[in-house]
Amino acid sequence: MELRQIEHFVFVAEEMSFTRGAHRAHIVQSALSSSIARLERELDVQLFDRSRQRIRLTAAGERFRSHAYDVLKASRLAAESVGDFSGKLSGTVEFGSLISSGPVDVAAALGRFHRAHPFVGLRLRLSQTGASSYLSALLEGSLDLALVSVPDRHPPQLDMRLLFEEPMVFVCRTDSNLARRSRLDLADVAAEDLVGFPPGFGLRGLIDGALHAAGVSARTQYEVPAGFAAITELVRNGLGTAFMPRSEARRLDGLASVELADPVVWQVYLASRPAEQLTAATSVLAETLLQAAADVRKKSVRGGT
Incomplete structure (x- = not known):
């Protein structure tokens, strides 16, 4: 079993689509399907029910998904743990964005972060079903950081900082x-x-x-x-x-x-797991976004608007 196969499984499980999963993995759909099929053969179990128009996770797939997130998170933490020896911030941050970021130029903030930390990979997600789906993704570990606008849902397990x-x-x-x-x-x-x-x-x-x-x-x-x-x-x-x-x-x-x-x-809140559970790269990106919002507030006060 390869780490890449587990990642491919997670992409398809999150999107419930081989087409969208292949797009996130940056490979053709046939290669993604082959990767998942090999994983199922190695595990000797079917992870997806493909008998219907819309694929679904089997009971085995549901159980495997929770452990798959743990494996991917552990691999990322292991890679980032040696960052201090290279003197460069590294790793990957999974970031859930919004259709609109209001007065805060999130794209510019992400650009500044990328230029300052080029060895950190940014994976952006834009939900087509609303940002409320980000909350469960943060809790299960498939997202590291997200912008959310959910006036009635503030899970106690997450840090929700007003952006x-x-x-x-x-x-x-x-x-x-x-x-x-x-x-x-x-x-x-x-x-x-x-x-x-x-x-x-x-x-x-x-x-x-x-x-x-x-x-x-x-x-x-x-x-x-x-x-x-x-x-x-x-x-x-x-x-x-x-x-x-x-x-x-x-x-x-x-x-x-x-x-x-x-x-x-x-x-709009910047949502994440508690600070002690964040990777170094996620913490730095969070501070970059919070600073961008603070700069907008200062400019608004000076302008009297």
Whole structure:
């Protein structure tokens, strides 16, 4: 059994797709399938049920997955344990990102980290089902660090450090009657068809919760997991209105953004296991992201915004 085979198994188990697993492994699908098949032959057990349209883990596969994470984590820790002898930070950090990082330029922070520590591999993950899935990945060890926006879920086993917070605004076409308002109550949008993220996304939960608290039933007619650019185009073409973080709305041309009378605040946390369980590379990346957020706050205070 090779370490690479175990890694291939984990990729497929997380994605529940040989195609997406091969993409993460940076190999062709046929090579990934062969790797998994060899592993199953060596173990003399079937790890995946391929009899249905969507593959599933067998009972043996479920049991093997928990130990597979332990093996991969141990191999990474072993490799990083000798970093002090080379004088260079090394290893790999699995990082879960968000569709939007608000006012913090996460890409720039990752770039600074990479230039300062070129021997550390960064593996980025962008969930298509919402960042809530990152919490279980952090707990089981398949992620090291993640940005999460989950207003009602703070697992006690994880460190959840507030990275930033900013108010949401209402976005509509300039020819809408609501565009002329200086501020809106949430009740004012009761009749609006909304464009938003699917259930499971933190921003969707935030808005649905705020509307429910205001006695308004959310009418999210269009669910878009692709990001704010796609949402903006739907709004621009008259298919609905939307709620966005203020930093995203400021980037728009040709649409109106209106402040909310009762603020709805989007909070994004940097989530990880407790500090004593982090690798050196993960700790340094976490501090890089937290510093980037602190710099944004200082700039905002100096600018008076």
